[in-house]
Amino acid sequence: QVHVVESGGGLVQAGGSLRLSCAASGRTFSFNAMGWFRQAPGKEREYVASISWIGGSTNYADSVKDRFAISRDNAKNTVYLQMNSLKPEDTAVYYCVVGTYYITFSPSSWHYWGQGTQVTVSS
Numbered sequence: 071q072v073h074v075v076e077s078g079g080g081l082v083q084a085g086g087s088l089r090l091s092c093a094a095s096g097r098t099f100s101f102n103a104m105g106w107f108r109q110a111p112g113k114e115r116e117y118v119a120s121i122s123w124i125g126g127s128t129n130y131a132d133s134v135k136d137r138f139a140i141s142r143d144n145a146k147n148t149v150y151l152q153m154n155s156l157k158p159e160d161t162a163v164y165y166c167v168v169g170t171y172y173i174t175f176s177p178s179s180w181h182y183w184g185q186g187t188q189v190t191v192s193s
Contacts, residue, residue: 072096072182076166079187082156088189090151092166094182101181103172104149106140108162108189115177118164121149122172129173134160156191164189 078090094104105120119130119140128140139152149166164187167180174180 072098072101072168074166074168074182074184076164076184076187079164079189081190081192084156084158084191084193086156086191087152087154088156090153090164090166090187090189092149092151092184094147094149094166094168098147098168101168101170103169103174104142105167105169105172105174105180106149106151107165107167107177107180108160109165109186110159110162113162115165117175117177119151120167120169120172120174127172153189156189158191158193160189161191162189163187 073095076092102123106118107115109115121128121140137155141150166184168182169180
């Protein structure tokens with residue numbers, strides 16, 4: 071079992087920045103990837119970014135590329151999502167995920183999910 075906890079959401083004005091954190095605990099050695107999804111009201115859950123635990127390779131959705139950066143701290147089993155130049159359309163609940171392969175866009179392919187953290191970007 072893996073326990074996933076996100077933090078760092080909040081309210082920010084357009085153009086601002088936020089950093090989300092995600093800590094994983096438990097049987098994390100069975101997995102090699104962590105990432106982020108988001109879900110806006112009335113929309114489907116969508117892939118945001120992910121990182122390979124070994125090697126640190128990263129992948130981003132086109133909508134956030136060049137604005138968001140995902141990173142990891144292996145010693146803390148923690149992943150971060152630095153979000154810059156935020157736009158109102160980035161408003162969503164952001165979910166941290168744990169899985170096997172980092173280039174995986176389908177929500178059903180990720181094994182564990184956090185409870186989510188709300189990010190609201192005002193115009």
